[in-house]
Amino acid sequence: MARSEAHEPRAVQITQEDVRRLCEFLYRRTGLSFADSKRYFIDRRLAERITVTQSASFQAYFAILRSDAEHEIEHLVNAFTVNETYFYREEHQLRCMTSSLLDNVVRGKKAGQPIRIWSIPCSTGEEPYSIAIWLMENWSQVDSYNIEIVGSDIDTRALKAAADGVYGDRALMRLSRQVIDRYFQAVAADKYRIDPGLRNSIQFTRANLVDAQDLARYRDFDIVFCRNVLIYFDDASRRMAAENLYDCLRPGGYICLGHSETMSRISPLFHVCRFSDAIVYQRPETDHDGN
Amino acid sequence: MMEIEMVSTPRVRILVVDDSSLVRLYYRDALEKAGFEVEHAINGIEAMEKVLAQAFDLLIVDVNMPRMDGFSFLRALRRSAREVATIPALIITTEAGEQDIEDARAAGANFYLVKPVSEADLLRHAVVLTGAST
Numbered sequence: 219m220a221r222s223e224a225h226e227p228r229a230v231q232i233t234q235e236d237v238r239r240l241c242e243f244l245y246r247r248t249g250l251s252f253a254d255s256k257r258y259f260i261d262r263r264l265a266e267r268i269t270v271t272q273s274a275s276f277q278a279y280f281a282i283l284r285s286d287a288e289h290e291i292e293h294l295v296n297a298f299t300v301n302e303t304y305f306y307r308e309e310h311q312l313r314c315m316t317s318s319l320l321d322n323v324v325r326g327k328k329a330g331q332p333i334r335i336w337s338i339p340c341s342t343g344e345e346p347y348s349i350a351i352w353l354m355e356n357w358s359q360v361d362s363y364n365i366e367i368v369g370s371d372i373d374t375r376a377l378k379a380a381a382d383g384v385y386g387d388r389a390l391m392r393l394s395r396q397v398i399d400r401y402f403q404a405v406a407a408d409k410y411r412i413d414p415g416l417r418n419s420i421q422f423t424r425a426n427l428v429d430a431q432d433l434a435r436y437r438d439f440d441i442v443f444c445r446n447v448l449i450y451f452d453d454a455s456r457r458m459a460a461e462n463l464y465d466c467l468r469p470g471g472y473i474c475l476g477h478s479e480t481m482s483r484i485s486p487l488f489h490v491c492r493f494s495d496a497i498v499y500q501r502p503e504t505d506h507d508g509n
Numbered sequence: 510m511m512e513i514e515m516v517s518t519p520r521v522r523i524l525v526v527d528d529s530s531l532v533r534l535y536y537r538d539a540l541e542k543a544g545f546e547v548e549h550a551i552n553g554i555e556a557m558e559k560v561l562a563q564a565f566d567l568l569i570v571d572v573n574m575p576r577m578d579g580f581s582f583l584r585a586l587r588r589s590a591r592e593v594a595t596i597p598a599l600i601i602t603t604e605a606g607e608q609d610i611e612d613a614r615a616a617g618a619n620f621y622l623v624k625p626v627s628e629a630d631l632l633r634h635a636v637v638l639t640g641a642s643t
Contacts, residue, residue: 329603329624330573354535361532362603362624400538415537415549419530 230268232261236276240264243283248295248372249428249455263297296375303344305351305385306392308445311474312352314495315441319472320357323440326470332364336439336466338425339447340369343380344389346420347412349443351393351401368436370425377422383412427459436466446476448484460485467501474498520546521641522564526556526579527571527601536569536601539628540635553577557585560593566639569631570618572602572609580616587617597638601626 237260245251264279271290273279283290306312323333337346346369353360371377387408390398402410426432427447442463448456463473464487473488474496475481481488481499488499523545525536530551537547548563550556552574560568568586572579579600587594600618602609613621620634635641 350531350534354531354538358627359625360535361529361601361626364529365531367531400542413534415530415534419534 230265230273230275230279232264232268232276236280237261237264239280240283243280244291244294244298245452245455247291248426249458250295250298250450251452251455260298263294267294267297292374296373303341304389304391305344305348307344307348308474308477309392310495311443311498312348312356314474314493314498315349316352316357317495318493319441319498320359322470323472324359324363327363329362330364332366332438334366334368334439334441334468336436336442337367337369338427338442338444339371339373339376340380340422341371341373341376342385343369343376343383343412343420343422344385345369345443345445346380346422347383347401347416350416350419351397355397367420368439369420369422370436371422372424372426374424377424380422381417383417385410385412427462428455430458430462430465433462433466438468439466440468440471442467442471442473444473444475446479448475448479453484456484460487464488464501469501470503471501472498473501520544521566521639522546522548523567523569523635523639524556524559524563524565525549525569526551526553526574526582527569528552528574529571532571536631539631543632543635545635545639545641553579553582553585556582560586560596561591565596566641567635568596568598569635570598570600572600572604572613580612583613583616583618599634599638601631 241251241260267290268276268279271279271282273282283294320333327333335349337349340346346367350367353365369380384405390402390410398410401413401416403413405411425436428451444463448459451459460481467473472491473481482490487501489502491498491500523540525533525547526549527533527536528551533549537549540547548559548565550559554577556568556570570579570583579602583598586596597619598617599620599622600613601622601624603624605623610621619638622630622634
């Protein structure tokens with residue numbers, strides 16, 4: 219089959235009711251919820267998956283999805299969570315990390331102990347790599363602690379790209395020439411590969427924010443970057459995600475959200491901390507019940 | 510004025526031994542920028558393998574590492590009958606006690622720095638201990 223044909227969605231009829239059923243199913247299984255305004259977005263990706271799976275109808279595709287044959291749920295989620303991002307995005311939060319958050323984090327630690335930082339969702343890796351680069355460039359105590367950076371995402375395709383660590387010009391636009399020369403290697407025209415040492419300093423894993431069981435193995439984080447994902451959730455999933463994140467943090471640990479997001483309306487569990495560079499949320503040192 | 514590039518001069522080689530990948534990267538970047546050639550090892554065992562297989566002018570060694578710590582590595586190295594026994598070693602560690610410094614000396618360290626170590630400090634000591642010209 220010619221390449222263009224393989225990617226051309228076939229004219230399978232998708233009704234409003236089909237989309238509703240699909241969304242309900244996805245929500246139950248993954249916590250992802252899509253508003254009606256995203257209908258066009260859903261239709262396109264759904265049509266793509268129907269074509270790829272060679273389903274004759276929506277019903278046939280939905281049967282595949284429900285049985286999760288060939289990990290179809292994962293493929294569909296991957297198709298829905300396409301993200302474009304770049305290095306040093308939300309630089310004020312990185313600055314906040316080195317100018318304020320880490321001072322408080324290390325107060326309770328001995329030199330040499332781990333500092334755990336989590337980027338979830340990490341998409342194609344720009345954020346966790348940015349955190350590592352920022353720390354090496356801007357934090358004078360970077361060698362005094364055992365810094366562990368974990369990048370997690372529900373999208374396994376994004377994770378693979380993160381692990382490959384190859385980026386185009388656009389992703390690097392905010393980095394200085396000096397930083398690019400230090401941490402990247404040009405591999406083709408407009409393509410740069412992240413330094414293998416940097417690549418190996420970050421652990422990439424698949425994780426689902428609304429799955430408490432899945433998140434049970436992520437604990438003791440000092441700082442969590444969780445940007446621009448809660449906006450995809452409805453209230454119930456958002457609360458669930460917030461509670462899960464709370465459990466993943468060490469008491470006194472911080473969570474940084476996207477600039478249009480706020481924890482205050484989601485969950486009362488966190489303290490709001492207003493630093494000069496950013497607003498972040500903190501898991502209190504002691505639980506509400508005094509434990 | 511004409512610039513003379515000495516491409517054939519063998520570069521001064523340093524082995525950085527630390528279990529934290531970010532720390533290895535941080536030291537390596539600083540040293541490479543100054544013209545040193547840098548290899549790394551994640552613990553004493555890997556360091557010993559590299560030292561026996563390749564030539565180094567300086568070892569920069571962390572203390573607390575899994576499998577084989579920095580002191581054990583240095584002691585084993587200094588006991589070796591081979592030429593590698595005399596490679597200068599700089600201990601860089603978070604432990605700042607008198608006893609730690611004495612242990613480092615006894616293990617065969619030539620110098621001892623306490624983390625955090627600035628780029629400038631690292632380079633100054635690397636230059637002095639290798640006799641490299643800058």
